[in-house]
Amino acid sequence: KTDEDTFMIREGHHYSVGSAWPDGVVWLMTLKAAGLQPHHTVLELGFGTLREGRSVIAYLNEGNYCGVEAEGAGKEDKEVAYELQVNHLVDKNPHLWWTNETVKAITEWCPHSPDYFFEGAVLKHIIKYQPTLYTNIVRELHTWLP
Numbered sequence: 322k323t324d325e326d327t328f329m330i331r332e333g334h335h336y337s338v339g340s341a342w343p344d345g346v347v348w349l350m351t352l353k354a355a356g357l358q359p360h361h362t363v364l365e366l367g368f369g370t371l372r373e374g375r376s377v378i379a380y381l382n383e384g385n386y387c388g389v390e391a392e393g394a395g396k397e398d399k400e401v402a403y404e405l406q407v408n409h410l411v412d413k414n415p416h417l418w419w420t421n422e423t424v425k426a427i428t429e430w431c432p433h434s435p436d437y438f439f440e441g442a443v444l445k446h447i448i449k450y451q452p453t454l455y456t457n458i459v460r461e462l463h464t465w466l467p
Contacts, residue, residue, distance in 0.1 A: 364435035367443030387431040
């Protein structure tokens with residue numbers, strides 16, 4: 322392992338693409354303002370390196386976070402393992418899937434229909450490059466709305 326690999330695994334991913342790391346706290350505050358409680362279940366579409374998700378995982382009861390990320394996303398599995406460990410979230414047992422079968426992950430793999438859903442910027446990318454997938458995801462998410 323090189324020094325660069327060690328840095329990337331430790332903290333380098335905090336400086337890669339995307340929004341600032343404190344955005345996770347903002348997402349948590351937003352979800353709580355909408356009524357989120359620790360016993361609720363949450364689905365994050367496009368969890369990446371848990372930039373936003375780690376704050377939500379920490380707040381929720383064990384097993385109540387479900388995240389779906391595109392398969393082949395690079396080193397993110399190492400970065401996610403690091404974030405779970407360094408933030409003491411391993412025992413929260415989040416359900417994480419790296420897959421290109423997003424709709425199947427949402428409908429079949431999450432242990433419960435989520436009470437809340439959030440995503441940082443995934444849908445704007447999907448609609449641009451895969452409009453049919455976007456339609457299917459939105460259709461499935463709509464079935465959970467009251």
